[in-house]
Amino acid sequence: MSKRIVEAYTGEYAGGKSENALNRALALARQGRIVTLVDLDIVEPVYTLRPIQEELRALGINVIAWKTAETVGLGEAGTTLKPGARWALRHEGDIILDIGYGVEGTRTLNLLEGAATDQDLQVIAVINISRPMTAEVKDIVEHVREMGRVDALLNNTHLADETTPEVVQEGARVVAEAARHLGLPVVATAAVTSIAEEIGDVDCMGNPVRVLTRYMQKAFW
Amino acid sequence: MSKKIVEQEKRAFMTGNEVVAWAALAAKADIMYGYPITPQNEIMHYWTRMAPKYEKSFLQTEDELSAGFTTIGGVMAGRKAFTATAGPGNTLMQEPMSMAEMMRLPTVVVVQQRGGPSTATVIYSQQEVTMTSIGGNGEGMRIVYSTSSHQELYDYTIKAFNTAWKYRFPTFVLGDGYQAKMRESLTLYDPEARGIELIPPEAYVGKEGVPGKDRPPAHFRNTYNMEEELYELVMDALQDYEKISPDVAEYHSAGIEDAELVIVGHGIVYRAIKAAVEAMREKGLRVGYFRPVTLRPLPVPQIKELMASNKQILLMESSYGQLARLFKDVAYGSSTKINTFFKPGMGITAEEVEAAAREILK
Numbered sequence: 001m002s003k004r005i006v007e008a009y010t011g012e013y014a015g016g017k018s019e020n021a022l023n024r025a026l027a028l029a030r031q032g033r034i035v036t037l038v039d040l041d042i043v044e045p046v047y048t049l050r051p052i053q054e055e056l057r058a059l060g061i062n063v064i065a066w067k068t069a070e071t072v073g074l075g076e077a078g079t080t081l082k083p084g085a086r087w088a089l090r091h092e093g094d095i096i097l098d099i100g101y102g103v104e105g106t107r108t109l110n111l112l113e114g115a116a117t118d119q120d121l122q123v124i125a126v127i128n129i130s131r132p133m134t135a136e137v138k139d140i141v142e143h144v145r146e147m148g149r150v151d152a153l154l155n156n157t158h159l160a161d162e163t164t165p166e167v168v169q170e171g172a173r174v175v176a177e178a179a180r181h182l183g184l185p186v187v188a189t190a191a192v193t194s195i196a197e198e199i200g201d202v203d204c205m206g207n208p209v210r211v212l213t214r215y216m217q218k219a220f221w
Numbered sequence: 222m223s224k225k226i227v228e229q230e231k232r233a234f235m236t237g238n239e240v241v242a243w244a245a246l247a248a249k250a251d252i253m254y255g256y257p258i259t260p261q262n263e264i265m266h267y268w269t270r271m272a273p274k275y276e277k278s279f280l281q282t283e284d285e286l287s288a289g290f291t292t293i294g295g296v297m298a299g300r301k302a303f304t305a306t307a308g309p310g311n312t313l314m315q316e317p318m319s320m321a322e323m324m325r326l327p328t329v330v331v332v333q334q335r336g337g338p339s340t341a342t343v344i345y346s347q348q349e350v351t352m353t354s355i356g357g358n359g360e361g362m363r364i365v366y367s368t369s370s371h372q373e374l375y376d377y378t379i380k381a382f383n384t385a386w387k388y389r390f391p392t393f394v395l396g397d398g399y400q401a402k403m404r405e406s407l408t409l410y411d412p413e414a415r416g417i418e419l420i421p422p423e424a425y426v427g428k429e430g431v432p433g434k435d436r437p438p439a440h441f442r443n444t445y446n447m448e449e450e451l452y453e454l455v456m457d458a459l460q461d462y463e464k465i466s467p468d469v470a471e472y473h474s475a476g477i478e479d480a481e482l483v484i485v486g487h488g489i490v491y492r493a494i495k496a497a498v499e500a501m502r503e504k505g506l507r508v509g510y511f512r513p514v515t516l517r518p519l520p521v522p523q524i525k526e527l528m529a530s531n532k533q534i535l536l537m538e539s540s541y542g543q544l545a546r547l548f549k550d551v552a553y554g555s556s557t558k559i560n561t562f563f564k565p566g567m568g569i570t571a572e573e574v575e576a577a578a579r580e581i582l583k
Contacts, residue, residue, distance in 0.1 A: 013263065014236045014404045130234040132243065132409065133270070159234050159406045 041100020289317025
């Protein structure tokens with residue numbers, strides 16, 4: 001098996017972090033790899049992938065996330081890190097981190113044992129240019145620079161059910177331009193199956209296309 | 222002059238809170254006063270992220286009482302000011318908004334309802350209908366728009382500023398935690414490019430000239446010594462409110478003409494009702510819906526007409542009858558049966574709407 005994959009997905013609120021993180025985890029698991037998906041939303045654990053974690057487990061990945069029963073009684077008790085998440089990087093196999101709630105950005109990673117020294121860790125900023133705060137190259141550059149450590153960008157441009165290949169390709173162009181300014185690579189363009197099939201294996205900028213299945217709508221958030 | 226927030230119309234994928242911040246900028250709001258509370262926090266987050274770029278201001282106050290009163294202060298000083306809150310924050314907001322009601326000052330408050338009573342959940346409810354519509358110690362001389370989508374959050378937040386400054390009654394945009402946090406597409410536009418004239422604010426105090434000599438004194442009171450004086454003022458304000466109500470009230474309805482059952486609901490629950498009614502219509506069931514957009518004032522003539530039509534009513538909401546109380550007050554005297562489906566603090570799905578409707582039609 002090739003070397004362990006450790007990726008942290010970060011980015012603008014509602015930019016598609018969770019959807020991309022869990023799809024990546026499932027894709028790796030389908031290759032027969034051992035994968036742990038970690039929900040690192042410490043601000044609002046009532047949102048995020050909590051409601052669909054059993055479904056994800058059934059699809060063959062380990063999930064570190066709060067269960068509803070474990071959070072009952074906590075109320076709005078402030079930020080909560082699931083203890084297991086702190087040691088997530090010590091797990092065997094691939095680790096996919098879903099850094100929730102964009103405001104604190106990648107600083108959340110400081111809470112994980114070994115994050116600062118993990119040689120394999122790659123922090124990926126998920127960008128949707130249909131999100132008005134990251135619509136233009138200069139906005140993306142500014143946004144990514146504010147986030148702290150970012151190693152690569154991922155184009156996740158979409159307009160929900162109104163998405164067309166053109167919308168996604170325009171995102172690919174803008175994200176590539178922003179990446180050039182930032183001196184960062186673009187790891188992929190992500191799109192739902194029907195759109196991804198129309199685009200093909202690579203986007204107009206030559207970056208690989210990852211096929212997304214939408215799970216997060218079932219999580220309500 | 223600061224640049225426009227929306228240069229040209231475009232589709233965007235956003236969360237509801239973000240939409241409100243953009244709409245307030247599009248409506249040329251000058252300042253937001255606020256105190257954090259989930260699920261409205263990102264209204265403040267996005268406003269504070271964008272405000273410096275557009276030469277706008279923000280003040281975080283020590284609580285919602287203060288957020289409401291500073292909003293009033295901003296308004297009196299001639300700023301297009303607004304605030305946003307939820308749940309127990311909305312409870313505190315009733316005191317300043319009662320004062321705005323008494324002083325006839327335009328205020329805009331965006332409410333993203335959360336579970337109640339008290340702190341309850343941060344997530345969702347329709348349990349702030351009573352408080353937002355007729356809260357405070359007074360007569361509920363407010364205007365309340367209950368939105369159901371991001372497009373409506375955008376449209377009605379912009380509209381709320383014009384409504385408030387036109388009629389000078391406290392104006393509320395009543396969303397909820399689902400709308401605050403969910404993501405969907407909408408069209409962002411510059412209201413002026415669409416021909417919507419934005420009413421500019423004016424300073425109510427600190428004007429030029431000598432009060433009583435060059436101009437009438439700016440005398441804004443919320444305290445009266447004599448009951449007769451208060452009575453006269455409140456009755457005048459109520460008369461104004463009654464007069465504008467037909468112009469302000471808004472509703473949506475469909476399929477009512479031949480319907481056996483009309484489903485009534487507001488806000489995000491209306492989305493489920495609409496989807497269910499459309500699905501049932503396709504299956505040949507004679508159902509329709511009636512959705513008040515304004516909960517204060519309610520579309521009174523239309524509700525009376527509906528209640529005179531001898532159909533059954535099914536009223537559905539995510540509270541234990543808060544819309545029902547307002548609705549039944551208007552419907553009083555009709556013998557039309559009002560069935561109810563209440564789920565306080567819980568969402569209502571289109572499947573639940575259809576099941577409840579079928580139970581009645583059986």
